[in-house]
Amino acid sequence: MDAGDSLRVRDMPMIAGCGHVRRARIRAAAAAALVVTATLAPVAMAAPGTPGSPVVPPPPKPYILKLARLHNFATSTHWLVFHRGRRVLRTMVVIPRVTKGVVVPAIEFAHGWNSNPVVYASMLRAWASAGFLVIAPTSPGMARGRGLLSQGAASARQAADLPAVLTHVLSLKLPVAVNRSAIAFAGHSDGGSTVATLAFNRGYRDRRVDAYLIFSGGRTSVNAGAREWRGNAKPVFIADSYADQYGDFPSAGGFYAQARAPKVMVGIGRGERHLPPWADATPFNQALWNATVDFASWSFTGSGAALRDMVKDLRVRGFGVRLDA
Secondary structure, eight states: OOOHHHHHHSSSSOTTTTHHHHHHHHHHHHHHHHHHHHHHHHSSSSTTTTTTTTOOOOOOOOOOOOOOOOTOEEEEEEEEEEEEETTTEEEEEEEOOOOOEEEEEEEEEEEEEBBBBBGGGHHHHHHHHOOOOEEOOOOOOBHHHHHTHHHHHHOOOHHHHHHHHHHHHHHHSSSEEEEEEEEEEEEEHHHHHHHHHHHHHHGGTTTTTTEEEEEEEOOOHHOOTTTTTTSSSSSSEEEEEEOOOOHHHHHHHHHHHHSSSSSSEEETTTTOOOOOTTTTTHHHHHHHHHHHHHHHHHHHHHHHHHHHHHHHHHHTOOOOOEEEE
């Protein structure tokens, strides 16, 4: 616009009442702006209780590891010392090498009479290679060396050692975290009898435990007596060799008969004896170990695929299988 145009605008006569209309429009526009400001302001405010602070998103959930097949992960073995009263419990801990902070299942193992965790090292490391944090305490009185007790007395002390060691391990800062909804107890021979006591005797029950595995364990008045017997609350895996030289196979059948479902019983053939299926890393035995991992996975998650894998692992190698799921 040039100067002439500007002068002509100023010289134009004002229409009557135009000033009042213009002032009314200005007041209406200002009121509308206030309404818009009042409407939008709360959207930009911080969350209640934290005036002026930005909203912080929740931390990401930790990754929960699912069990895999044997030899899926590298492992590392450590020896830790715990105490229960005056009892010194030297414990083998095998950790799967996974990303730090990953949440993994745990299995605690009870060795047999006049034995120790090293005897079962192949199986314990194989379990860790499938994703388990493996805990294997040496129980005085049950362990090889001086101070052997009678088998019944040793088993009673071992039954108190396992929960105590589990408590210690759960309190540690390890490279992995333990999935509190995926913990199993397993044991062999008199250690299997100990685990049967923990599974079947209500006075020994530990609510943190989600599955029990009993290998070549014998029945006693503590784990199968009429007074103590109340039944397992969680799934049970029972296995023994048909040719067990200590005659424990009938105990496996007795445990299976008294157990509540879900339950599995495995008969081990090919002339295998009492210890080798749980100590020697043969292809035959590793199929059995894979089945124990599948059983644990099924117990923890209810996975139908894990159950099918367990049965397949066993039957393809000729194991006898009884199952009540």
